Amino acid sequence: MPAEHFDAIVVGAGPSGNAAAYTMGKAGLNVLQIDRGEYPGSKNVQGAILYADALERIIPDFRETAPLERHVVEQRFWMLSEKSHTGTHHRSDTFNEEKPNRYTILRAQFDKWFSKQVREAGVTLITETTVTELVKNEAGKVIGVLTDREGGPVYADVVVLAEGVNGLVGQRSGLRSEIKPQHVALAVKETHFLPEETVRERFNLADEDEGVVIEVLGSVSSGMVGTGFLYTNKESISIGVGCLVADFAREKIPPYELLDRFKNHPSVKPLLKGAEMKEYVAHLIPEGGYDAIPQLTGDGWLIVGDAGQFVNAVHREGSNLAMTSGRLAGESLIALKAQGLPATNDNLKLYRDALEDSVVIKDLKKYRKIPGLLEKNRQLFTTYPALLNRSMNAFLRVDGRDKRSKETEILKGLKKARGNWLNVAFDMLKVARAWR
Amino acid sequence: MTDKTNGSKSPRMEERLYQNRYQVDEGRPHVKINHQAGGDSEELKALTKICPAGCYSINEDGQVEVAADGCMECGTCRIVCQATGELEWSYPRGGYGILFKFG
Numbered sequence: 001m002p003a004e005h006f007d008a009i010v011v012g013a014g015p016s017g018n019a020a021a022y023t024m025g026k027a028g029l030n031v032l033q034i035d036r037g038e039y040p041g042s043k044n045v046q047g048a049i050l051y052a053d054a055l056e057r058i059i060p061d062f063r064e065t066a067p068l069e070r071h072v073v074e075q076r077f078w079m080l081s082e083k084s085h086t087g088t089h090h091r092s093d094t095f096n097e098e099k100p101n102r103y104t105i106l107r108a109q110f111d112k113w114f115s116k117q118v119r120e121a122g123v124t125l126i127t128e129t130t131v132t133e134l135v136k137n138e139a140g141k142v143i144g145v146l147t148d149r150e151g152g153p154v155y156a157d158v159v160v161l162a163e164g165v166n167g168l169v170g171q172r173s174g175l176r177s178e179i180k181p182q183h184v185a186l187a188v189k190e191t192h193f194l195p196e197e198t199v200r201e202r203f204n205l206a207d208e209d210e211g212v213v214i215e216v217l218g219s220v221s222s223g224m225v226g227t228g229f230l231y232t233n234k235e236s237i238s239i240g241v242g243c244l245v246a247d248f249a250r251e252k253i254p255p256y257e258l259l260d261r262f263k264n265h266p267s268v269k270p271l272l273k274g275a276e277m278k279e280y281v282a283h284l285i286p287e288g289g290y291d292a293i294p295q296l297t298g299d300g301w302l303i304v305g306d307a308g309q310f311v312n313a314v315h316r317e318g319s320n321l322a323m324t325s326g327r328l329a330g331e332s333l334i335a336l337k338a339q340g341l342p343a344t345n346d347n348l349k350l351y352r353d354a355l356e357d358s359v360v361i362k363d364l365k366k367y368r369k370i371p372g373l374l375e376k377n378r379q380l381f382t383t384y385p386a387l388l389n390r391s392m393n394a395f396l397r398v399d400g401r402d403k404r405s406k407e408t409e410i411l412k413g414l415k416k417a418r419g420n421w422l423n424v425a426f427d428m429l430k431v432a433r434a435w436r
Numbered sequence: 437m438t439d440k441t442n443g444s445k446s447p448r449m450e451e452r453l454y455q456n457r458y459q460v461d462e463g464r465p466h467v468k469i470n471h472q473a474g475g476d477s478e479e480l481k482a483l484t485k486i487c488p489a490g491c492y493s494i495n496e497d498g499q500v501e502v503a504a505d506g507c508m509e510c511g512t513c514r515i516v517c518q519a520t521g522e523l524e525w526s527y528p529r530g531g532y533g534i535l536f537k538f539g
Contacts, residue, residue: 036527036528036530036531037531037535038459038531038535041536041539042534042535042536042539043509043533043534043535043536044536044539045536045539046539048539106538106539107536107538107539108536108537108538108539109538111539127530127531128530128531129530129531130527130528130529130530132526147530148529148530149530165511166511166514168526168527178515178518179515180515181515181516184515186486186488186510186512188488190452191538236538245512245515245516248482248486248512249479249482249486249516252482252485252486253485253486254485254486254488254490255486255488256449256452256488256490277452277455278455278537278538279455279456279536279537279538280452280453280455280456281456281508281536281538281539282488282489282508282510282512283508283510284510284511284512284515
């Protein structure tokens with residue numbers, strides 16, 4: 001391991017680590033980044049949607065060289081029941097703009113590209129190296145890291161923990177507690193390949209750059225708190241489903257069986273017809289929201305990205321919050337260095353304040369009550385999607401019965417499903433209040 | 437999904453994982469079970485169902501065993517069994533384990 005003393009060590013080469021390392025490298029700081037993968041991206045998983053704004057604030061011209069799949073022109077939201085789906089679409093030609101807002105990406109390729117930019121910004125990257133623990137001085141300040149490579153510890157003024165959702169280094173160094181099973185979702189995903197033209201035709205897309213996103217709620221999670229998704233890439237489709245780990249542990253449903261059921265749903269099956277599955281992945285997603293955020297800074301260390309639980313589960317945003325937190329951490333450390341101030345917990349208030357003032361904490365605060373709401377109100381995943389589909393079906397079917405009788409029946413069904421009208425009203429109130 | 441005739445993973449799981457790239461660190465499994473006196477916990481047993489790579493199965497003695505070659509390093513087992521102390525879990529050595537092609 002390098003014997004020199006670094007301004008900063010960044011643990012991990014995902015979106016948050018890359019954002020932090022790039023920001024600091026660009027400003028001339030002496031940065032070492034360590035990743036355990038064979039190449040950056042080889043251990044990283046995402047759905048994946050890239051939100052341009054967060055990356056644009058780091059690398060404004062990223063579109064010129066980044067490996068992007070399709071920009072999103074249409075978002076579908078499905079409420080799924082066993083044989084049906086009812087939903088909404090939003091498609092707009094305004095998404096066909098010079099600088100599109102959202103893209104589908106393949107993370108292994110995207111991360112390789114991002115890492116190249118980081119190295120070109122002057123950051124030293126060491127791969128195939130797992131950071132095992134943090135090194136502290138007698139006063140308890142973090143002063144470096146130990147790895148599974150020979151050559152002893154590496155030292156730095158500050159360690160940026162961009163180690164991802166599991167947060168093992170921070171946890172084993174006593175900086176944070178273990179993640180709770182109700183605060184994290186297990187997602188499984190497959191990548192299915194199809195000719196580009198087939199993807200285009202199947203999803204009603206104008207060319208190889210336009211893409212569609214489908215987010216799915218309802219029977220896809222088999223009564224657990226979870227969702228499904230389907231994203232179009234250039235020549236492939238990413239399809240997955242994720243539910244809370246606590247729910248999987250209780251229900252004992254194999255996640256791949258859930259995914260198979262989703263793939264075989266009559267609304268989904270034709271979209272995947274003839275595709276060749278080329279990868280099956282699993283990953284944890286932090287979904288505990290604001291109240292699950294661990295302590296984010298200490299003497300000589302700070303946390304960015306998934307390790308900080310920065311995921312907005314409602315809006316399926318994570319990588320953008322990761323990049324934003326990484327950038328803010330980088331900027332804060334640059335400012336401290338410029339003022340000749342050490343990265344103490346007190347001085348790192350700069351980073352904590354920047355986060356508070358950013359979309360990261362603002363959005364997580366807004367949806368603070370959502371994780372608790374979903375956990376206690378599973379009818380939102382079961383009763384309502386099923387009811388909606390039954391009602392739509394009854395409403396649309398022309399069978400000689402008069403419309404008033406049908407409407408009465410639909411309303412009766414709703415009342416019966418939740419016991420009484422008060423419960424229905426409460427459900428609506430609860431959702432509205434958590435959303436606010 | 438366990439094939440009861442030989443205790444190995446079902447062909448379906450083999451097929452699914454066949455597409456993935458791994459660099460297996462022979463002889464150095466990164467997940468180990470410390471069986472507790474009094475038998476395996478419900479949490480540990482649940483892993484035979486919910487591990488996404490099907491790494492956990494019940495052996496002939498009725499004990500949960502782990503074969504982590506197909507592990508995707510998600511960490512689910514670690515979190516489910518955190519309170520029971522039955523799992524020793526670390527990341528594989530740098531460069532080893534799953535290598536995502538698309539991620």
